[in-house]
Amino acid sequence: MRLVVSCVQVWLLLHLLLLSLGQIVGSVGEITSLKINANIEHRYAVTQVTTAMKNTNGRSAKLQFQTAMPNAALVSSLIMEIAGTNYTGIIRKKSASRRIYEMAQMKGKTTGVVEQVDDAVQKFVASINVAAHETVTFYMTYEELVKRVDGSYLYSTYIHPGYRIPMVNIDVHIMEREEIIDYKILEMPGQEISSHNPGTKVHGGPMSLGELYLHYHHDDPHDGTGRGVQGVFTVSYDITHYPDGGEVQRVGNYFTHYFSPEGLPKIQTHTVFLLDVSYSMHSGRLDALQTAMASILKGLDVEDTFELLAFSSDVVNVGSFSGEHQQVKKGVRKVKRLVSMGYSNLNAAVLQAIRTANSYNNPQAIKQIVVFTDGQATSGVTDPETIRKNVKEANSHKHPIFSFIFGNNDMKLLERISRDSSGFARYTHHGSTLASQIKAFYKEISKPLLKGVDITYSGTSVDLTTVVRPGISNYYSGQEFVLAGLLIPGALEVHPIVNGMGKDGPYQFPVTRVDARHPFHTSLTNNFTARLWAYLIVKDLLAIADASENVNHTQELHAQAFRIALRFGFVTQLTSLVVVYPDDEYIVVSPQDQLHRERNRHPNNYYESSISGYRRTGRSNIRGNRPQEQVDLDPHFIVYAQGLELPLCFDYHGHNGAIMNLIRDPVSGIIVNGQVTSSAEWPRLTYFTSLFFRLGKVNITITPDRMEVDCLGEDGTRQVKSITKSLWPFYKKNGRRYKHGPDKKLRTLHSKTRQPMSLAGQKRGLGINHIPQSSNVHHTYIRTNNKITNRPDNYFSYNKINNQNNVYGRDFSNRLKRLDDEDSKFCQQNSTWEEGVGRIYGDVMIVLNKKQNLHVTMGDGLAHFAVVRSKNRSGQQFLGFYIKDQQILSAQTHGIIGQFTTKSVRLISPTTLAVNRNNNTENTVKVEVNRRTRKNKHRLSLVSGVLYKRRSLLEETHVECIHIPGKGRGLLDGQPKDYLLNCLHC
Known part of the structure; x- marks a missing residue:
């Protein structure tokens, strides 16, 4: 044996x-x-x-x-x-x-x-x-x-x-x-x-x-x-x-109380539906939500009212409706028009939903917020603890928040928000269609019978510190409240008092169904009331500890839960x-190894403030309080590098018609190139006058007055799965935002959420800024009026090196065949900014802001580029390019800006005063740069810089930076000429 x-x-x-x-x-x-x-x-x-x-x-x-x-x-x-x-x-x-x-x-x-x-x-x-x-x-x-x-x-x-x-x-x-x-x-x-x-x-x-x-x-x-x-x-x-106060079971000193009245009239509801329409909802999630919402809205009672809020990067009040047939039909039509686009500003969305619920004035109705989202905040405030704190402070009236979370990720934020408000959260699960799960979720809260349910016990018979209560206070038909507790020594009876507010007024429910007996065995193993109490209180203590913000309180709750779990064997x-086996062999059974879990999850500060955060596997460090990288004017580049708090800035002058590679990522396939043109009055001054983006299957060429979008393949067929031509309710047909909201407060909210960030609140990114500087700095401008000279002949042409989108290499007859294809027409557009924006090509969205700022985004937080058009005092037009946010660029990314996704720079010497060639004093610093050679090896170089300020056209503010002279020599990998291209679309 x-x-x-x-x-x-x-x-x-x-x-x-x-x-x-x-x-x-x-x-x-x-x-x-x-x-x-x-x-x-x-x-x-x-x-x-x-x-x-x-x-x-x-x-x-x-x-x-x-x-x-x-x-x-x-x-x-x-x-x-x-x-x-x-x-x-x-x-x-x-x-x-x-x-x-x-x-x-x-x-x-x-x-x-x-x-x-x-x-x-x-x-x-x-x-x-x-x-x-x-x-x-x-x-x-x-x-x-x-x-x-x-x-x-x-x-x-x-x-x-x-x-x-x-x-x-x-x-x-x-x-x-x-x-x-x-x-x-x-x-x-x-x-x-x-x-x-x-x-x-x-x-x-x-x-x-x-x-x-x-x-x-x-x-x-x-x-x-x-x-x-x-x-x-x-x-x-x-x-x-x-329809009474429920059933009580007492075995020994433990009791359980089940409260599930039926037969009461339904209370009127006012529901704020908060619908996530960010790009992450596009893979069938939004379709399922639209299908389910149509069924949910059609099932509302006539006396019920509801509001629809949609959110992505912004929050939009789609409308307020009653449960009448025509109103419901109108609401369903608007839900079906929604499209998935942009980022997910969860913080602003939930806060607006709370304000909307607060503004409803019927005191007899139950006001509730129902959130449908994938749970990932990718825009605005993204820190989970900050979002939770903001919601708790705003929801002073304790409107219950019920969350339906798409996916099975660890979305503790929405669970905690729902628990804080006496609501609950549900996840999608296997076994049934997504639409049916959504409908089943809402059905749980569709018929409230009581609000403000209060169940009390006499302190002379019940140890009130041991009572476990449900986490919600509104009772819905089909539910059950289960409470449990311990009697004080010597007590034999439990007399609950149950109160609640119904449709017809206040109720007090008698409790007459009480069963009491002594346990058949003294062991806790066979006392179901004792084990149910232990099960509930352990779950409750762990949930409260998980939501607690106080370390000492969390430790105290864990200690209580441990003692009970140890006693009851959970x-x-x-x-x-x-x-335990012979020879010291063991079996260890443990549902959650906290240490291993913490080692394998991303901590809250995982995305540190460094360029190394720009990767496919993590959120961009641009989420921090940094301005975005940029390039505009002469061209003036402002970039961030790992190891420095201040950004680096440098000028990269080019001759008339010079084409430069700004970003090239072989992993994601993203390419951004720019072309400069000389000024007729000052030939040495150049500006960016055209930019080219290759974003997957979508190519975009932009000048200050025109924009071309091409998403056709070699055979002339559309390369993107879909083209969305209406961005309602967020943008008009010309890609500009609507002034949303039924009242002034809502319009004010949206204007606040869209205003440019101050320098301290800017997100770190990459970019190109064209800005007039003082006379001792060279400028490169591009102008598009008749004063600009020598515009390149291939202004909107694709060079043959571009195999995927070669305009000249396509068969002309194929173009004629596509004239009747509406989507193919939209897949090759050459138009003004105003005519060409307000569309989504696959996962690439193009919108216009303030008539001068063109925003190009990919997916839900993958990348956000901005192009700004401006002019100098002589009327010369030029472009500025900015990376406001990204998490898609890989470690192999290169280009004048792209290389800074992985480049590290270290400050060698502190700031010192020096005299420049114009006998002016300036603050100088020395930095050590880890550069990559042509053979893909790394070497260190020392570079001197000067503390300087550059103006951002996008944010209309000055950015303090370390200026590196000489076209960034010693800072950039290789030589400046290595970034010159033969064609804009190469």
């Missing part, structure tokens, strides 16, 4: 991490049988999963075992049976288990993982050493509260070992005080093949007044016709509900379950 046991060396870690299953090496063990036994007593479910896994190999092997459980469940027991001997787990503090785990990793022990699949499921995965032809049996127990959703209690258990199992048994025993009036088996393992999969049987009943038995059995026939099963077993049921983020 000892020899067999020693052959089975097992080390398990249950861990809530997004870790690929491919990282666990091993063969898949054969699960010969799986049994699930669930006992649901007054909504509290205790589920035991028994899994037998056999090593069919002729030698000892590492096998992979996996199963799944609901995300809200807490593991309370793990027993392993090996060679007839049982090994039972004990609860330990997480830090002690972590030390054991780290030692095991160093020794190469085997490990297991629990990963979160989506908002509904957590998965147990293990890699185990098992002796030849031996069987390991797992007995895992987990516990959870079965919640009432949309009028039904839903219980699910999962059969997800990664393959089909030949034999499965599921037994569900439900015991309730009130009559079970309905039950349905919504989903069964293998139901998708049930008609072709013999061996499956399902039995329900008999159903007595408050008791129900359900049995599912599958056993593959011995003739080999069976296919095994895997999947989900889901049952829904409901009980009789009364595996939490603070505790682990350890199975």
